Amino acid sequence: MLAYNESAHAFVKWDPAKGEYPNLVLFAIWVQRSQDQSASDEYGRFIVPPGANDAHVVKADTLDGLAAGLAERLTRHADSIGGFSLSADFAATLVGPPAAVVHMARVSRPGRRGLGRG
Numbered sequence: 001m002l003a004y005n006e007s008a009h010a011f012v013k014w015d016p017a018k019g020e021y022p023n024l025v026l027f028a029i030w031v032q033r034s035q036d037q038s039a040s041d042e043y044g045r046f047i048v049p050p051g052a053n054d055a056h057v058v059k060a061d062t063l064d065g066l067a068a069g070l071a072e073r074l075t076r077h078a079d080s081i082g083g084f085s086l087s088a089d090f091a092a093t094l095v096g097p098p099a100a101v102v103h104m105a106r107v108s109r110p111g112r113r114g115l116g117r118g
Helices: 002-012 034-038 065-074 100-109
Strands: none
Touching: none
16 A cells, blocks of 8 residues: 555646546545555555544445445535546446456465565
8 A cells, every 4th residue: 555645646647638637536445454454553544553543434345335435425525626426337346356456466476486576
């Protein structure tokens, strides 16, 4: 998980064809394993440990629940973020790990050289 200052570069990407910043509003999404393994109270971290202020976190047990929680958060802040909303198929786009994650899992098995390991 990147610290905020490192991931913030995505926000300023400009699309000259559309005349907009397509990444003006982004969500970091992680699974429970990441919460368990990567929580830190270090300044700027998205994933904070139990007991820390996690008011920025939208939690849900299902992808549909996550989509509903994110939609509510966008509605709550609509005046500040230009009225952005989730697309109708947002939850469907979250199914399964990204291809890059699957590939990294394959090439980084124990005992195999790659990704700077071993």
